[in-house]
Each structure stands twice: as structure tokens, then as C-alpha cells.
Amino acid sequence: MMDVIVVGGGPTGLMLAAELRLHDVNVVVLEKRDEPSTESRGQGLHARSVELMDQRGMLDRFLAVSEKFQVGGLFGGIMKPWPESLDTAHPYGLATPQPVTERLLDERARELGTEIRRGSEVVGLSQDEDGVTVELADGTGLRARYVVGCDGGRSAVRKLIGVDFPGEPATVETLLGDMEVTADPATIAAAVAEVNKTQLRFGVTPGENGVCRIVVPADGVAEDRAAPTLDEFRQQLRAFAGTDFGVHSPRWLSRFGDATRQAERYRVGRVFLAGDAAHIHPPTGGQGLNLGIQDAFNLGWKLAAAVDGRAPEGLLDTYQAERHPAGARVVENTRAQMMMLGTDAGATALRKLFSRLMDFEEVNRYVTGMIAAVDVRYDLGEGHELLGLRMRDVRLKEGRLYELMHGGRGLLLDRTGRLSVEGWADRVDHVVDAAEELDVPAVLLRPDGHVAWVGEDQRELLDRLTEWFGAAED
Numbered sequence: 001m002m003d004v005i006v007v008g009g010g011p012t013g014l015m016l017a018a019e020l021r022l023h024d025v026n027v028v029v030l031e032k033r034d035e036p037s038t039e040s041r042g043q044g045l046h047a048r049s050v051e052l053m054d055q056r057g058m059l060d061r062f063l064a065v066s067e068k069f070q071v072g073g074l075f076g077g078i079m080k081p082w083p084e085s086l087d088t089a090h091p092y093g094l095a096t097p098q099p100v101t102e103r104l105l106d107e108r109a110r111e112l113g114t115e116i117r118r119g120s121e122v123v124g125l126s127q128d129e130d131g132v133t134v135e136l137a138d139g140t141g142l143r144a145r146y147v148v149g150c151d152g153g154r155s156a157v158r159k160l161i162g163v164d165f166p167g168e169p170a171t172v173e174t175l176l177g178d179m180e181v182t183a184d185p186a187t188i189a190a191a192v193a194e195v196n197k198t199q200l201r202f203g204v205t206p207g208e209n210g211v212c213r214i215v216v217p218a219d220g221v222a223e224d225r226a227a228p229t230l231d232e233f234r235q236q237l238r239a240f241a242g243t244d245f246g247v248h249s250p251r252w253l254s255r256f257g258d259a260t261r262q263a264e265r266y267r268v269g270r271v272f273l274a275g276d277a278a279h280i281h282p283p284t285g286g287q288g289l290n291l292g293i294q295d296a297f298n299l300g301w302k303l304a305a306a307v308d309g310r311a312p313e314g315l316l317d318t319y320q321a322e323r324h325p326a327g328a329r330v331v332e333n334t335r336a337q338m339m340m341l342g343t344d345a346g347a348t349a350l351r352k353l354f355s356r357l358m359d360f361e362e363v364n365r366y367v368t369g370m371i372a373a374v375d376v377r378y379d380l381g382e383g384h385e386l387l388g389l390r391m392r393d394v395r396l397k398e399g400r401l402y403e404l405m406h407g408g409r410g411l412l413l414d415r416t417g418r419l420s421v422e423g424w425a426d427r428v429d430h431v432v433d434a435a436e437e438l439d440v441p442a443v444l445l446r447p448d449g450h451v452a453w454v455g456e457d458q459r460e461l462l463d464r465l466t467e468w469f470g471a472a473e474d
């Protein structure tokens with residue numbers, strides 16, 4: 001029996017598999033596509049995801065193939081300067097096309113020993129006390145102790161475990177596609193600028209090899225959700241810009257709506273949901289892919305501890321307790337953004353007002369922190385203001401904090417030199433450092449970089465170590 005089956009080899013599933021492999025979990029990714037996706041959906045990584053990549057030693061790979069962008073806001077189409085007071089050592093996002101992100105995550109998962117089986121579609125699932133059996137479209141089956149559905153918005157796993165997906169259906173749809181154009185860049189830029197005065201769901205963005213990414217509102221909402229045709233693009237481009245820019249040779253044509261839904265539960269027994277399988281929302285603010293890999297980052301170490309048999313009571317349930325609110329917040333903010341992207345006078349007035357508000361540094365910091373997800377705080381009870389937040393990177397006497405987190409272990413950063421993690425040294429690193437950028441005596445970090453404890457009392461520390469990492473070894 002495998003330890004974990006990850007269903008779906010998109011960004012969420014690949015990130016999760018790599019996290020599990022850091023702890024030697026025996027994991028297989030089942031992916032129904034025969035080939036990697038080339039769809040230009042997610043446009044990049046926000047600051048928190050950049051931090052995650054740094055925490056796992058992956059950032060250099062992303063920097064080598066991505067442009068940095070330092071834009072604040074990104075809320076309802078409003079862009080502002082980056083808020084200087086946002087507390088991160090990575091004050092930027094990375095423009096990384098989704099296929100590139102998936103390639104890098106795939107490479108890393110494989111390097112760490114993940115088996116990725118393409119052409120494997122999950123069609124059935126049943127669980128009992130000891131494990132979960134999945135049934136594949138080719139009639140074969142596979143069994144594991146845990147299964148995680150990372151199989152996207154139409155998740156088969158979610159349906160198979162009977163989890164409701166309540167929310168709002170789509171009211172508007174947008175066509176998105178990659179294709180070539182014959183119009184020259186100046187004509188395109190002028191036409192797009194004119195349309196954007198009243199319609200922000202419109203764009204013609206040049207990409208690699210002469211292929212442009214086209215975004216244009218659809219004519220209504222397609223009942224059958226079928227892929228659009230090139231003629232549909234031509235018709236809508238003419239309706240909005242007066243020209244179809246000579247679009248031809250489509251590579252990928254799709255439509256997306258503004259439906260917002262969130263799974264009622266992220267866990268049923270031994271089966272979990274993560275990424276789009278757990279939440280869908282419009283792509284405003286570019287948060288979906290980021291949210292999914294952050295789900296994976298939260299679940300990976302917890303599931304690994306459960307497989308290892310050392311997970312403290314209730315640890316697996318903290319996944320739902322922590323990530324459901326994080327998902328709900330994104331669902332909510334995308335709803336608000338869609339209101340602001342309307343073309344009526346009310347939406348325009350709202351956008352203007354919001355834009356003026358975002359000129360206040362505090363508002364800009366709040367909104368940018370939310371979109372970049374660096375302000376996500378898990379409810380770990382009363383305590384120090386850092387408790388539950390992710391810890392920013394800090395310079396140490398030698399090196400940086402994030403460089404010490406590549407192995408996905410817990411970490412005690414101790415300025416006192418008087419504390420000890422004896423009994424947990426196999427799971428938690430102890431770094432004694434005067435760290436001038438840290439103004440607390442000591443901080444205990446979970447493998448996902450969130451602060452589990454702040455203080456200097458050894459007895460308190462022992463309680464928190466037990467709470468998050470299980471019993472001490474003899």
C-alpha cells in the first residue's frame with residue numbers, strides 16, 4: 001500500500017508531492033493528462049509564494065525564468081506602487097507563466113523521488129478504516145493510506161466523497177486564448193487602451209513566438225461550458241474593439257466565469273481536498289494558483305507526520321481549520337473585485353473611490369498584503385502578535401533564516417541560547433543566533449514557516465513542541 005495518492009498533477013498536486021517527499025513519504029501523483037498542460041492560466045507568483053519557494057531552495061530556479069514585478073494593489077484592476085511598509089524580504093511578485101511553474105514543480109517533485117503517472121484518470125474511490133482505494137479509468141485500482149484530491153475545479157475526488165461545493169454560479173464569462181495576430185503592435189496598443197477606458201476584462205498581450213494572450217468578454221454565459229471557437233473570439237473582439245486584430249492559428253481557447261464556490265469540508269476521513277478542488281473564484285488578482293500551492297504547503301508536513309505515526313492528536317484537522325478561512329477570504333475578495341470590474345456608473349465610481357483610498361499607505365499595505373497572502377494568520381489562540389503569522393525572512397549572523405528551512409523541518413530560532421529541543425531534534429532544528437532583525441527572545445516555526453510560539457520559557461516551549469510535533473522521542 002502506498003502512503004499517499006495525490007490525484008491531479010497541477011501546481012497544487014506537484015507542490016504537495018514534493019513536500020511529502022521531503023519527509024520520505026511514499027507518494028504517487030495520478031494525472032489524467034498524457035502531456036503537461038500548455039494553458040496560459042496563472043500568470044505568476046505573489047510574494048508569499050515567492051517566500052515559499054525561497055524556504056524550499058527553489059527560488060533561484062524561478063528567478064532564472066521570471067520577470068519580477070513590484071506592483072501594489074492588483075485589486076479590481078487597480079495598480080499602485082508597492083507599499084514600502086509591507087513586511088517581507090521579497091517585496092515583489094514573479095511573472096511566471098503557469099506551464100513554466102508546473103514544469104519547475106514537476107522537475108522538483110521528480111528529483112525528490114515522486115512517481116508521476118500520466119494518463120491516469122481517477123474515476124472511483126472508497127475508503128475504510130485503514131486506507132483508501134482509488135479506481136482508474138483503465139479498470140485498475142490503487143490503494144493508499146491517504147488520498148488528496150488536487151484535481152481542479154471539477155474535482156472528481158470531491159464528488160466521489162460527497163462534499164458539497166456551495167457558492168454562486170457564473171453571471172458573466174470571459175474568453176481567454178493564446179493565438180497569433182496580424183495587426184501591428186501600435187494598432188493593438190491603441191485599441192486596447194481605448195477599450196480599457198470602459199472595459200477592464202479586455203487585453204491583447206504579446207507572448208513568446210508571436211503568440212498573444214487574448215482576453216475579451218463573452219456574449220453571455222455558455223450553458224454547456226464548451227470551449228469557444230475562434231469565430232467567437234473574432235466576433236467579440238470586433239464588438240469591443242471594432243477589429244479582430246486578424247487573429248489566427250489558435251493554440252488554446254477557453255472561457256472562464258465569475259463563479260465562486262468553496263468546498264464545505266476539506267477532509268472526509270482519509271481523503272483531503274486542496275487547490276481548485278477546494279475553491280474556485282474568478283482570476284482577479286491572480287490568486288488561485290498561489291492559494292493552491294499554499295494549501296499544499298500547509299498540508300504536506302501534517303500529512304507526513306500522520307504517515308510517520310507521530311502526528312499529535314488533531315493535527316490533520318488543523319488543515320481545514322487554517323486553510324478554509326484562507327480560501328474563504330480569497331473567494332470573498334474576488335467577489336468584491338468583480339463588482340469593481342463592472343462597466344456601469346456605480347462600479348466606475350466604486351473603482352475611483354477605492355483607487356483614492358489605496359493612495360493611503362496603510363490601505364495599500366492591507367490590500368497588497370491580502371492579495372500577496374503574506375498576512376495570512378492562522379488562529380493559534382491568544383499570544384504574541386507574531387503567533388499564527390508566517391515569519392518573514394531575517395538575516396542571521398551566518399546566512400538567512402529561509403536558507404535553514406529547505407528540509408521542511410520545524411525550527412527554533414533562539415536568541416537566548418538557553419533553550420533546548422531535546423527529544424524533538426529528529427523533527428525540529430535549533431538555531432542559536434543573535435539575529436538583530438528579530439526582536440523577540442525565541443520563536444518556534446512550523447515547517448510551513450508559521451509561528452507556533454514566541455517566548456523564552458522552556459516549559460512553555462515543551463508544550464508547544466508536543467502540540468505541533470507530537471511526543472518527544474525517548
Ligand SMILES: Cc1cc2nc3c(=O)[nH]c(=O)nc-3n(C[C@H](O)[C@H](O)[C@H](O)COP(=O)(O)OP(=O)(O)OC[C@H]3O[C@@H](n4cnc5c(N)ncnc54)[C@H](O)[C@@H]3O)c2cc1C
Nearest residue numbers: 008010011012032042043122152275276286287288289290
Ligand atoms: C484565465 C485564468 C487566469 C488565471 N490567472 C491566475 C494568476 O494569475 N495567478 C494565479 O495564482 N492563478 C491564476 N489562475 C488560477 C489557476 O490557474 C488555478 O487556480 C490553478 O491552476 C489551480 O491549480 P490546481 O493544481 O489546484 O488545479 P489544476 O491546475 O486545475 O490542476 C488539476 C489537475 O488535475 C488533473 N485531473 C483532473 N481530474 C482528474 C482525475 N479524475 N484524475 C486524475 N487527474 C485529474 C487535471 O488534468 C489537472 O492537471 C487563473 C485561472 C484562469 C482560468
